Amino acid sequence: MTINKTIKKTIIRQNEHSIARDDISKNALKVLYRLKDAGYQAYLVGGGVRDLLLGKKPKDFDVATDAHPDEIKALFRNCRLIGRRFRLAHILFGRDVIEVATFRGPHEGGTSPHAGKNEEGRIIRDNVYGSLEEDAIRRDFTVNALYYNIRDDSIVDFTGGMQDLHNKVLRMIGDVSTRYREDPVRMLRAVRFAAKLDFTIEPEAHQLIFELKELLDGIPVARLFDETVKLFQGGYGLNCFRLLRRYQLFELLFPLTEALIKETGEQNSATLKLVEQALINTDERIAQGKSVNPAFFMAVLLWYPMQDYKNRFIERGQHEVEALISASREVITRQQAHTSIPKRFSMMMRDIWHMQSQLQHPTKKRALRTLTNKRFRAGYDFLLLRESVGEHELKAICDWWTDIQTRSPEEQEQMCSELGGPKRRRGADKSRRRKKRKAVKLTVEPVSSQPGNTQA
Ligand code: ATP
Ligand code: MG
Numbered sequence: 541m542t543i544n545k546t547i548k549k550t551i552i553r554q555n556e557h558s559i560a561r562d563d564i565s566k567n568a569l570k571v572l573y574r575l576k577d578a579g580y581q582a583y584l585v586g587g588g589v590r591d592l593l594l595g596k597k598p599k600d601f602d603v604a605t606d607a608h609p610d611e612i613k614a615l616f617r618n619c620r621l622i623g624r625r626f627r628l629a630h631i632l633f634g635r636d637v638i639e640v641a642t643f644r645g646p647h648e649g650g651t652s653p654h655a656g657k658n659e660e661g662r663i664i665r666d667n668v669y670g671s672l673e674e675d676a677i678r679r680d681f682t683v684n685a686l687y688y689n690i691r692d693d694s695i696v697d698f699t700g701g702m703q704d705l706h707n708k709v710l711r712m713i714g715d716v717s718t719r720y721r722e723d724p725v726r727m728l729r730a731v732r733f734a735a736k737l738d739f740t741i742e743p744e745a746h747q748l749i750f751e752l753k754e755l756l757d758g759i760p761v762a763r764l765f766d767e768t769v770k771l772f773q774g775g776y777g778l779n780c781f782r783l784l785r786r787y788q789l790f791e792l793l794f795p796l797t798e799a800l801i802k803e804t805g806e807q808n809s810a811t812l813k814l815v816e817q818a819l820i821n822t823d824e825r826i827a828q829g830k831s832v833n834p835a836f837f838m839a840v841l842l843w844y845p846m847q848d849y850k851n852r853f854i855e856r857g858q859h860e861v862e863a864l865i866s867a868s869r870e871v872i873t874r875q876q877a878h879t880s881i882p883k884r885f886s887m888m889m890r891d892i893w894h895m896q897s898q899l900q901h902p903t904k905k906r907a908l909r910t911l912t913n914k915r916f917r918a919g920y921d922f923l924l925l926r927e928s929v930g931e932h933e934l935k936a937i938c939d940w941w942t943d944i945q946t947r948s949p950e951e952q953e954q955m956c957s958e959l960g961g962p963k964r965r966r967g968a969d970k971s972r973r974r975k976k977r978k979a980v981k982l983t984v985e986p987v988s989s990q991p992g993n994t995q996a
Pocket of ligand 1: 585587588600602678681685725726
């Protein structure tokens with residue numbers, strides 16, 4: 541790999557940096573000690589070192605070593621080898637996973653069957669091992685390539701990461717264009733780290749995002765879904781969202797949502813309000829150590845696009861419930877061409893959407909069932925969110941649901957018995973609708989011919 545600076549190894553001694561062993565998780569230390577005691581090199585690297593130096597709590601701890609995957613496996617009973625593109629070892633401590641990667645070397649110029657790029661320069665195989673120094677220059681940003689050495693508690697810096705950390709700059713290691721082409725997801729990572737750390741993206745890396753962003757189209761949708769979750773559910777979702785939009789990356793990930801924001805203009809966009817408020821709530825929940833579910837936020841992102849399709853289906857003669865089902869399927873299918881949505885999440889999104897009308901119009905018969913539905917909490921939170929960003933006509937019904945949750949079972953039954961029954965559609969009305977539906981059915985575009993219609 542070409543690197544635009546001469547590599548200079550700098551060692552920052554224990555008393556010259558702020559990381560203490562106590563800051564590192566017990567499990568990460570166990571892994572580091574065991575590797576070291578077996579005679580291997582062992583370093584903490586990546587976000588763990590970066591975040592500790594910034595006084596933040598790391599999300600996870602990654603370890604780099606000269607031990608090969610099989611050698612790592614031989615050392616740890618609780619080890620799983622994973623990955624094809626990158627072969628990695630996961631050391632499992634219950635739910636805590638320490639990722640251990642063998643130092644990687646350069647993949648260019650060689651004929652090794654273990655490494656390779658496609659015609660666009662994207663890395664498709666990456667299993668050539670190398671030295672510590674080679675491993676450093678393969679990483680994405682200088683601040684992510686700082687190595688904490690368990691042998692003497694020093695930090696090794698080959699790329700000027702300490703200086704960039706001090707200046708709050710995100711700088712790509714090596715030639716920016718080559719590195720974005722090798723892995724276009726680095727553009728999303730740049731935005732995520734800039735948003736999370738409040739760093740500026742160095743000018744060339746900043747500018748090239750606008751020029752190369754379409755390369756993200758070539759990335760598998762499952763990987764884009766994973767990145768999306770990291771962007772929006774990493775505790776800095778609102779910053780990430782705003783920055784993604786500034787870089788015109790959001791429209792590549794969620795074109796239906798962005799199109800609606802553009803249509804009404806930011807000032808009047810109900811979509812924008814809903815999404816931003818959901819992100820404010822998500823960031824707050826994460827700060828309080830509460831759980832968040834990707835399905836809820838995906839349901840938020842696609843709520844208005846779904847409404848839009850629902851209205852179109854109604855115009856084409858479908859009745860309310862049928863249109864809701866068709867629109868949910870349509871929007872989820874279209875989104876899956878851009879980011880996958882695992883089935884368990886798409887099912888929950890539909891449940892949240894479909895529950896909205898039951899929550900808005902509770903009936904004597906159904907209200908108690910709605911209350912005990914396993915998705916009630918998500919559906920109710922969604923209703924409150926909608927009310928809070930402008931659907932103020934939902935206030936009374938939100939209060940009713942808030943109230944009923946605090947009541948005894950007898951009181952709950954009493955409250956439900958005071959509700960009305962479902963509105964009955966008259967026979968004549970029904971047959972008129974049926975006729976209309978029949979007439980327009982022929983004009984509805986066949987959904988199955990749309991791109992990305994794989995599963996819903
Ligand atoms: P966080 O865990 O807080 O999201 P991180 O920097 O630890 O941030 P990870 O995805 O855990 O990010 O990756 C660990 C390290 O692996 C990174 O710091 C970086 O050095 C390297 N890395 C990860 N993804 C890439 C990539 N796409 N290209 C180059 N290096 C990468
Ligand atoms: Mg990490």
